[in-house]
Ligand SMILES: [Zn+2]
């Protein structure tokens with residue numbers, strides 16, 4: 001029976017496990033927040049993320065989650081943006097901004113370069129020893 005009971009990750013209460021991964025109270029709260037956001041957006045198509053947060057009392061993190069989950073589509077709301085997870089710059093899609101994306105892919109390239117050089121060196125050493 002313990003398998004079907006878990007602590008809610010949001011409020012810590014015990015609840016019967018479900019597909020939402022949170023207790024019914026927290027789920028209902030989030031749905032209420034979501035509805036509030038939709039209503040506010042309907043009246044305020046030009047609002048920003050912080051205006052939406054102020055207007056609804058819903059935290060910007062929660063709203064950002066709605067956007068990332070695709071529940072709120074910001075394509076229709078030209079002033080809506082949220083923060084890059086790395087540097088905090090304003091973005092309208094994905095998790096990180098363009099410059100962080102480029103920097104990260106460069107880091108990955110550098111790692112690959114280092115790895116390639118290390119292997120080259122090892123192979124070079126083996127080559128020398130063989131002689
Ligand atoms: Zn809960």
Ligand SMILES: [Zn+2]
Nearest residue numbers: 084087097100
């Ligand atoms: Zn960034």
